[in-house]
Amino acid sequence: MTKWIAAAVLACLLGQENKFANSYLGKTPPELVAPKDQWLNAPEGLELGKLRGKVVWLEFGFLKCAPCRKMMPVMDKWHKELAEKGLVILDVDDGSTDDLDEVQKDVKERGTKYAVLWDKDRKNCDKYGVEVFPRAYLIGVDGTVLWEGIPNSALERIETLMREEFAKVKR
Numbered sequence: 001m002t003k004w005i006a007a008a009v010l011a012c013l014l015g016q017e018n019k020f021a022n023s024y025l026g027k028t029p030p031e032l033v034a035p036k037d038q039w040l041n042a043p044e045g046l047e048l049g050k051l052r053g054k055v056v057w058l059e060f061g062f063l064k065c066a067p068c069r070k071m072m073p074v075m076d077k078w079h080k081e082l083a084e085k086g087l088v089i090l091d092v093d094d095g096s097t098d099d100l101d102e103v104q105k106d107v108k109e110r111g112t113k114y115a116v117l118w119d120k121d122r123k124n125c126d127k128y129g130v131e132v133f134p135r136a137y138l139i140g141v142d143g144t145v146l147w148e149g150i151p152n153s154a155l156e157r158i159e160t161l162m163r164e165e166f167a168k169v170k171r
Helices: 002-013 066-085 100-110 123-128 155-166
Strands: 055-061 087-094 115-119 135-139 145-149
Touching (some): 145 155
């Protein structure tokens, strides 16, 4: 638990567009891998490769992370207002911290409509090198990362990049 509190504090203190060890800026990020039963609101699961042509917000977090909780209403708002423009939100929950039952309860209580992946064994968190939460990636219509970092204080920049990408979405 202390590890996660320290990570949350570190997330608040660090600059918002840090250079991470596993930077995917300008690159195609790794595919998310998980059994279908670990996906919520996406019964067949989702593959990043199949989302090309859409704008994708990929965020890693966990329920007891205060900065992550602050991003949840933002993701709810983005989903409600921007899904029709081509935004797909993927919220990856660190399953080493949260139980599936807790995540399912939270998704139900909050009325979350976008896809949530319970990353049971942290395989996706580890693949992305996530050590600080929340950690997020904005993926453009061409499937490459446009922005990565800790999103809480960079929302204006992120929304500007989203608007620019929506112009490229084919309807």
